[in-house]
Amino acid sequence: MQFDRTFKALPGEVVEIRPGIRRITAPNPGPMTFTGTNSYLIGTDRLVLIDPGPQDDAHRETLLTAVGSAPLDAILVTHTHRDHSPLAKNLKVATGAPVIGAGPHVFARPFREGDASLDVAVDQDYAPDEVLAHGARLEAGGSTFEVVATPGHTANHLCFALDGAGALFSGDHVMAWSTSLIAPPDGDMSSYLESLQLLLKRQDTLYLPGHGARLNDPLSFVEALFAHRMGREAAILGALECDSLSISSLVDRMYEGLDPRLRGAAGLSVLAHLERLEALGQASKINGSDTLWRAGSVAFESRD
Incomplete structure (x- = not known):
């Protein structure tokens, strides 16, 4: 399996993936986040934001500038790690957009003696306005999104499929640069493998992950993963x-x-x-x- 680690991202740069889909990468590079967390803006006249990212003032200003005067209908969150969801609360105050998607953070199993502390990774302050379940459909920003529940990396992890585009916003479930970290008690390997099998039953032709480059042949990659x-x-x-x-x-x-x-x-x-x-x-x-x-x-x- 070939990972793509050639991807480059400049913080503050707004990149058009295709008409109506823009990527903005947060300035939080690291060994677990690669070049940083990818936030996505979908739509033209009305917008949806997927994964606002970490609590970072510069990233907040970049996102608000990219939104401009267009109404922001929803802030969608794939999961509740601190590199993906914390900025949602701040952007909700700034734009009035509801926070929708993953439920509050839960662990895949109870803590046991010897488990690593995960306090630095988990966004315990996340408070969604609406929690979406597998198979739900959301109309926002002039688009329709299908919810694909993919537990494993976290118990509450969701992907969002954009109707008519063949595109799946895959969060941290599938990424081109690396395997996804499955870290008990936060994650669960059996759930993760079952979620990969679920994706293989779908026909999405483009994955837009939470870190790194797009995947243009996602099903072959998922099979290899x-x-x-x-x-x-x-x-x-x-x-x-x-x-x-x-x-x-x-x-x-x-x-x-x-x-x-x-x-x-x-x-x-x-x-x-x-x-x-x-x-x-x-x-x-x-x-x-x-x-x-x-x-x-x-x-x-x-x-x-």
Whole structure:
């Protein structure tokens, strides 16, 4: 699978993707956000904004300038991470547009001892005016959007399909530059894989993600992404069948040449796969250990 890391974005630049769709990238580049968060303005006479982005004054002013005098009918939010949703509240005050889309942040499972703190990632202040469910249709800004629920990266993650355009605003669910981080307890790997399968049943021809470049052949990319995840899972299980291993040891084996800044994210991804394998009865923690994992279920282990 080929990732596109050649994408460049200048903060404050308004880029027309096609008539009626503009992209504005926030000035928040980093190892988890690539060149920054992509906000999208859809429409001409009336507008819809998708993913307002982080709480950043410069990005706020760029968005308001791009909106200009056109009515902003809605602020749509794909999910409630702090690089996507916090500016919604501020822009609602400035424009009067309702905040619509993902529900308030929820975790995929309860916190457990040893879980990483996710306070820096989660927008707990997000307060939508309307929560949309899978299959809902929203008419706003002179366009019609179909809601595609894609839990996995977060439990409340949504994509938005633009009727008549073949375009899907894919948030952090599918991105051209990288795999999506699945970080328990915030995310869930089984849900993520099921959501990828859901997208493969659709006929969208263009993905506009929350970070990085557009995807012009999205279904082939999603197929490759699914295969990549399943290959990673098979490699983890194969390693556990040879030895009992910690997550740190699995990261060393699975991620050759890993950027040290991404080691924590890689560990969370491995944990997500391990929790999925545990739910399937294919992996478990060693009795009395919080750090070592082995192949096989607890029930199988107890019969040894």
